[in-house]
Amino acid sequence: MAQINDHYLKLKAGYLFPEIGRRVSAFCEANPDAQVIKLGIGDVTEPLAPAILEAMHQAVDEMSQHSSFRGYGPEQGYDFLREAIAEHDYQGLDVSADEIFVSDGSKCDSGNILDIFGPDNVVAVTDPVYPVYVDTNVMAGRTGEADDAGRYAGLVYIPVTAENDFTPALPDQDVDLIYLCYPNNPTGTVASRETLQSWVSYAQERNAVILYDAAYESFITESGVPHSIFEIEGAREVAIEFRSFSKKAGFTGVRCGFTVVPKDLQGKTSCGKNEAIHPLWNRRQSTKFNGASFIVQRGAAAVYSEAGQEQVKNTIDFYMENARLLRAGLEAIGIRVYGGVNAPYVWLKTPGNATSWDFFDDLLTKAHLVGTPGSGFGASGEGYFRLSAFNSRQNVEEAVKRFQGVVAS
Amino acid sequence: MAQINDHYLKLKAGYLFPEIGRRVSAFCEANPDAQVIKLGIGDVTEPLAPAILEAMHQAVDEMSQHSSFRGYGPEQGYDFLREAIAEHDYQGLDVSADEIFVSDGSKCDSGNILDIFGPDNVVAVTDPVYPVYVDTNVMAGRTGEADDAGRYAGLVYIPVTAENDFTPALPDQDVDLIYLCYPNNPTGTVASRETLQSWVSYAQERNAVILYDAAYESFITESGVPHSIFEIEGAREVAIEFRSFSKKAGFTGVRCGFTVVPKDLQGKTSCGKNEAIHPLWNRRQSTKFNGASFIVQRGAAAVYSEAGQEQVKNTIDFYMENARLLRAGLEAIGIRVYGGVNAPYVWLKTPGNATSWDFFDDLLTKAHLVGTPGSGFGASGEGYFRLSAFNSRQNVEEAVKRFQGVVAS
Numbered sequence: 001m002a003q004i005n006d007h008y009l010k011l012k013a014g015y016l017f018p019e020i021g022r023r024v025s026a027f028c029e030a031n032p033d034a035q036v037i038k039l040g041i042g043d044v045t046e047p048l049a050p051a052i053l054e055a056m057h058q059a060v061d062e063m064s065q066h067s068s069f070r071g072y073g074p075e076q077g078y079d080f081l082r083e084a085i086a087e088h089d090y091q092g093l094d095v096s097a098d099e100i101f102v103s104d105g106s107k108c109d110s111g112n113i114l115d116i117f118g119p120d121n122v123v124a125v126t127d128p129v130y131p132v133y134v135d136t137n138v139m140a141g142r143t144g145e146a147d148d149a150g151r152y153a154g155l156v157y158i159p160v161t162a163e164n165d166f167t168p169a170l171p172d173q174d175v176d177l178i179y180l181c182y183p184n185n186p187t188g189t190v191a192s193r194e195t196l197q198s199w200v201s202y203a204q205e206r207n208a209v210i211l212y213d214a215a216y217e218s219f220i221t222e223s224g225v226p227h228s229i230f231e232i233e234g235a236r237e238v239a240i241e242f243r244s245f246s247k248k249a250g251f252t253g254v255r256c257g258f259t260v261v262p263k264d265l266q267g268k269t270s271c272g273k274n275e276a277i278h279p280l281w282n283r284r285q286s287t288k289f290n291g292a293s294f295i296v297q298r299g300a301a302a303v304y305s306e307a308g309q310e311q312v313k314n315t316i317d318f319y320m321e322n323a324r325l326l327r328a329g330l331e332a333i334g335i336r337v338y339g340g341v342n343a344p345y346v347w348l349k350t351p352g353n354a355t356s357w358d359f360f361d362d363l364l365t366k367a368h369l370v371g372t373p374g375s376g377f378g379a380s381g382e383g384y385f386r387l388s389a390f391n392s393r394q395n396v397e398e399a400v401k402r403f404q405g406v407v408a409s
Numbered sequence: 410m411a412q413i414n415d416h417y418l419k420l421k422a423g424y425l426f427p428e429i430g431r432r433v434s435a436f437c438e439a440n441p442d443a444q445v446i447k448l449g450i451g452d453v454t455e456p457l458a459p460a461i462l463e464a465m466h467q468a469v470d471e472m473s474q475h476s477s478f479r480g481y482g483p484e485q486g487y488d489f490l491r492e493a494i495a496e497h498d499y500q501g502l503d504v505s506a507d508e509i510f511v512s513d514g515s516k517c518d519s520g521n522i523l524d525i526f527g528p529d530n531v532v533a534v535t536d537p538v539y540p541v542y543v544d545t546n547v548m549a550g551r552t553g554e555a556d557d558a559g560r561y562a563g564l565v566y567i568p569v570t571a572e573n574d575f576t577p578a579l580p581d582q583d584v585d586l587i588y589l590c591y592p593n594n595p596t597g598t599v600a601s602r603e604t605l606q607s608w609v610s611y612a613q614e615r616n617a618v619i620l621y622d623a624a625y626e627s628f629i630t631e632s633g634v635p636h637s638i639f640e641i642e643g644a645r646e647v648a649i650e651f652r653s654f655s656k657k658a659g660f661t662g663v664r665c666g667f668t669v670v671p672k673d674l675q676g677k678t679s680c681g682k683n684e685a686i687h688p689l690w691n692r693r694q695s696t697k698f699n700g701a702s703f704i705v706q707r708g709a710a711a712v713y714s715e716a717g718q719e720q721v722k723n724t725i726d727f728y729m730e731n732a733r734l735l736r737a738g739l740e741a742i743g744i745r746v747y748g749g750v751n752a753p754y755v756w757l758k759t760p761g762n763a764t765s766w767d768f769f770d771d772l773l774t775k776a777h778l779v780g781t782p783g784s785g786f787g788a789s790g791e792g793y794f795r796l797s798a799f800n801s802r803q804n805v806e807e808a809v810k811r812f813q814g815v816v817a818s
Contacts, residue, residue, distance in 0.1 A: 002585045002618040003527035004676035004684050008692060018695075043480035048472045056704065060465045063457045063663070066801075070662040071452035104513050104664070104702070111697035115548065118412035135696045139524065176411040209411040253479040253703040254472070255513070267413035275413050283417060286427075287544045288520035293513070293702050294662040295465065392475075 007141045012150060016131055016376035017041050020360075027364055037395045037402070039326075039387045040370040042185065042345065044250045046318065048299070049311035052249060055302035059295040073291040076282065077102025077258065081297045084304040085258060089243065093230045099262050099278065101285055102300075104292045106215050106244035106257035111136040113211060113240065113259070115288070116280040118270065121176035124156040126168050128186055128374055128381030130213070133179045149379035159380040160187060162349065166338065167195055170202050178203065180229075181213035183220060186377045186386040187347040188323075188339015190225045196232045203238035209267065209277070210239040215257075218248040218316055220342040236262040240277070247344065247390075249303045249312050256292055256300045319344050322396045323389035329400030333407050344389040347374070351407050359385055367402040416550045421559060425540055425785035426450050429769075436773055446804045446811070447779040448735075448796045451594065451754065453659045455727065457708070458720035461658060464711035468704040482700040485691065486511025486667065490706045493713040494667060498652065502639045508671050508687065510694055511709075513701045515624050515653035515666035520545040521697070522620060522649065522668070525689040527679065530585035533565040535577045537595055537783055537790030539622070542588040558788035568789040569596060571758065575747065576604055579611050587612065589638075590622035592629060595786045595795040596756040597732075597748015599634045605641045612647035616677065618686070619648040624666075627657040627725055629751040645671040649686070656753065656799075658712045658721050665701055665709045728753050731805045732798035738809030742816050753798040756783070760816050768794055776811035 020040050028036060048056075062068040076082070082097040103109050114136055123137050134152065137143055144153030151157055156175050158168040166189040168180070180199060182191045203210050212229040220227055229239045241260040245251035265277040292300075302308045323340040330337045330348055340346035350359040356373030363369045363385075374384030389396070429449050437445060457465075471477040485491070491506040512518050523545055532546050543561065546552055553562030560566055565584050567577040575598040577589070589608060591600040612619050621638040629636055638648040650669040654660035674686040701709075711717045732749040739746050739757055749755035759768040765782030772778045783793030798805070 001583075001616040002676045003530055004678060004686065004689060005525050005527050006678050008525065008689050009678065009684070011692060041481070045475070045478070045480065047474055047478045050473075053469055053473050056469045057466060060462055060469065064459075064462050065456055066454070069454070069456045069659075071454065071659075072450070072661045105699045107699045108697060116414050116417065118414050121412055132696060139693070139696065174410075207410040250478075250480075252481045253700075255699065255702040267411045269413060269415050269418065275418070277413065280413060280417050283420065284548070287541060287548065288517060290514045290516045290664065291662075293664045293705055295704060296702055 005139065007139055010138050010143065010145050010152070011135060012146055016372065019376070020370065020372065023361070023364065024370055034368045036364075036368045036370060037391070037399050038370040039391060039399060040372045042247070042388045042390060043252050044247060044390050045392060046250055046315045048250050048254070049308055049315065051302045051305050051308035051311055052299045056295050056299040059298035063295070070294045073294055073297070075286045075289055075291050077292060078294070078297050081301045084301050088304045090228065090230065093228060094236060095230055095260055095262070099260055101259045101261065101281060102292050102297060103257050103259060103285075103289065104255040104296075105246065106213065106242045107132055109257055109259045110211065110213060110242050112284065112288070113281070114140045115284050116277065117177060117267070122154075122156060122174065123177045123179070124158055124171055124175040125179045126160045126181070126184075127157040127379060128160070128377030128384070129179065130181055130185050131377065133211075151379055157378065157380070160184070160189070161380050162336070162338065167191070170198060174206055176206070176208050178208055178210045179213065180210055181215070182226070183216040183343035184339070185216065185343075186345055186372065186374065186381065188343035188345035189347070190220065190342045193224070193226050193232065196226055196229060200229070200232045200234045200238055204234050207268065208238065209265065210235070212239050212241045214241055215244040216247055216343050217243065218312075219320060219344050221320060222342055225342055230260070230262070236264040238265065240265065245300050245303060248316070249300070250315065251300070254296055254299060256296050319389045322391060322393065325396050325400060326387055326389060330403060333404050335407065340389065346387045346389065348385050348387065350383050350385055353383060356382055356385055363406065367406045369399055369402055414548065416548055419547050419552065419554050419561070420544060421555055425781065428785070429779065429781065432770070432773065433779055443777045445773075445777045445779060446800070446808050448800060448808060449779040449781045451656070451797045451799060452661050453656060453799050454801060455659055455724045457659050457663070458717055458724065460711045460714050460717035460720055461708045465704050465708040468707035472704070479703045482703055482706070484695045484698055484700045486701060487703070487706050490710045493710050497713045499637065499639065502637060503645060504639055504669055504671070508669055510668045510670065510690060511701050511706060512666050512668065512694075512698065513664040513705075514655065515622065515651045516541055518666055518668045519620065519622060519651050521693065522690070523549045524693050524697070525686065526586060526676065531563075531565060531583065532586045532588070533567055533580055533584040534588045535569045535590070535593075536566040536788060537569070537786030537793070538588065539590055539594050540786065542620075560788055566787065566789070569593070569598070570789050571745070571747065576600070579607060583615055585615070585617050587617055587619045588622065589619055590624070591635070592625040592752035593748070594625065594752070595754055595781065595783065595790065597752035597754035598756070599629065599751045602633070602635055602641065605635055605638060609638070609641045609643045609647055613643050617647065618674065618676065619644070621648050621650045623650055624653040625656055625752050626652065627721075628729060628753050630729060631751055634751055639669070639671070645673040647674065649674065654709050654712060657725070658709070659724065660709070663705055663708060665705050728798045731800060731802065734805050734809060735796055735798060739812060742813050744816065749798065755796045755798065757794050757796065759792050759794055762792060765791055765794055772815065776815045778808055778811055
């Protein structure tokens with residue numbers, strides 16, 4: 001009698017974005033003429049950079065000849081890409097190419113990483129939070145049931161709200177695995193060097209592991225904001241970092257990301273013996289993954305070419321100007337906004353203390369605008385709302401106008 | 410104190426192919442002039458078909474324009490590919506497009522599928538077997554330690570050897586998850602309709618689930634050999650099928666595969682309640698995966714175009730002629746060979762009852778040929794040896810000559 005993984009049944013039925021999709025579809029069916037502008041899901045809209053396109057065309061051509069054809073690649077990624085990442089993204093930091101594991105995306109990595117950790121770890125997440133961190137721990141059996149606000153028993157939730165300036169306080173209980181995401185999704189805020197140092201020190205004291213999601217690091221515009229957890233003293237002993245080409249280079253449909261597992265990082269066996277984590281992840285990837293597509297890896301490597309870097313930066317600048325316009329437009333009508341300076345997300349306080357979903361419905365029906373309800377990211381996201389800067393300039397300008405029409409009226 | 414997944418420490422240090430790699434590297438370093446021919450790892454050697462290349466070039470071009478740019482795709486795969494698969498690979502069978510989940514490869518799927526099953530299932534594998542089935546269950550904690558022959562406590566091993574005509578006997582104990590791979594890797598043999606029917610009936614009686622790996626189905630040349638488990642009456646209630654473009658279309662470096670999870674398939678909760686498996690896999694893929702690359706999916710869809718089908722078939726015919734030459738050449742010198750008729754693998758009995766690794770070393774040092782030791786696939790593979798037909802004609806012909814020189818001498 002084949003038994004299923006019962007933990008799946010604890011998952012709340014509607015993952016956030018499918019629920020948004022359902023409401024938008026229903027609205028569009030009832031209002032076929034409405035010109036809906038979507039600032040909800042954080043999906044890129046600009047075409048790939050010419051340098052990336054050229055590299056992928058060349059890679060496809062390489063696959064047409066015996067002499068250059070590539071079969072199975074290294075499960076960890078091709079050296080040409082791992083070395084380019086080490087050289088550019090970790091310049092001046094102590095991260096070597098063989099600590100970088102290339103994958104088909106950061107969502108996969110941040111879920112799959114749990115394979116190498118035991119079931120009894122206590123897990124801490126910020127609240128609001130990227131739902132994948134929570135859901136994958138539910139699936140892995142590290143939680144009990146959820147309460148009405150969506151908080152799962154057994155998880156440690158650390159509120160990040162305007163009240164604490166979006167700075168997560170160190171937990172007052174022992175935790176073993178800590179998810180931190182900076183620049184943050186969904187709030188668009190960043191962590192200072194001091195905040196990150198306090199978390200690294202905490203992790204060092206408790207032998208905890210920080211799972212650091214830096215998928216949005218390339219959107220940082222202010223100097224002094226850390227781009228990598230490995231800028232922090234001691235992080236090599238306590239942290240794993242996830243990065244992605246999805247937002248940085250428009251790869252949401254192309255699929256490429258990577259994970260840095262430093263060789264200094266250790267965990268404990270259930271008998272209390274130290275074990276290095278790097279070989280465990282290497283084994284996981286060698287056994288349950290077969291490498292990212294060669295064509296995609298060639299495209300990713302082109303991000304680091306001189307032309308690629310400039311082109312990618314131009315697109316990021318374009319999105320960040322969208323973020324600035326959203327911020328400025330909302331502030332002009334008295335809405336409190338956060339984020340949007342070092343991240344492509346603007347996080348706003350709903351006017352009139354509306355609930356996140358009420359504001360969602362209001363905005364959809366009155367302004368034909370779609371955003372993401374903050375409460376979908378966690379109980380402490382209630383009363384907030386996320387807007388994505390990934391869109392055309394025209395849509396962003398039109399969205400600001402419509403916002404002003406609805407909220408000012 | 411972060412705890413690792415202790416089960417990883419049970420894994421035998423050397424996954425088969427890395428160990429082969431180490432021995433070959435050592436030999437080549439000591440003998441830099443040796444012209445080593447590799448018939449070991451089952452990796453394709455022929456370039457991609459023109460129809461596939463053209464489709465991928467077009468897909469790259471689509472990513473260069475706002476109007477045709479694709480961001481996040483459906484986690485389950487694009488409809489254009491799911492529908493092409495349903496129409497061509499499951500013509501006349503009761504498999505619908507929304508039961509097909511496209512992925513970045515079959516190795517990933519056959520490992521990840523375990524996420525949705527509980528820890529207490531009893532797992533049966535044939536012996537010899539594709540090591541990923543075993544290792545992923547070790548990682549998931551469904552086994553004890555391995556013995557000296559590499560057999561893990563708690564797994565049910567079903568020998569498939571020349572003695573039973575490579576036909577796995579039904580287990581004499583209750584099992585819950587059953588891995589079957591046909592055409593088989595590593596033996597190259599196939600299962601008759603009657604054999605598969607007996608397994609489906611067994612699974613129906615016990616509410617077991619068959620994990621059916623059909624990665625090599627397109628290499629079947631004889632009529633009457635089942636291409637899919639879903640050709641068998643009742644299979645929709647008991648089976649999941651894995652397929653891959655890796656060998657079929659030369660995608661080992663491009664990365665695409667798919668998994669069929671029929672909606673009729675159910676498992677039990679720990680309380681004994683029936684639960685459909687299809688929504689569980691859908692949830693797993695939605696949460697821990699972000700879809701296969703759009704460019705890759707366009708390439709995979711081109712496999713089903715008229716030109717693509719013909720081109721892919723020509724390449725398969727080429728490899729299968731290699732297999733025929735290997736078989737014929739070895740039989741001519743009195744070696745017993747199996748497989749190689751409906752699969753790109755030839756499975757041979759080592760001459761003089763040599764152990765698999767002794768034969769490996771002998772062949773490498775005397776003939777500069779690399780194959781795969783049968784014992785690397787399981788205890789019952791001892792005394793056997795696998796040769797892959799994925800190579801150039803010239804190399805295959807030269808390999809046969811060298812074989813004849815060594816074995817006849």
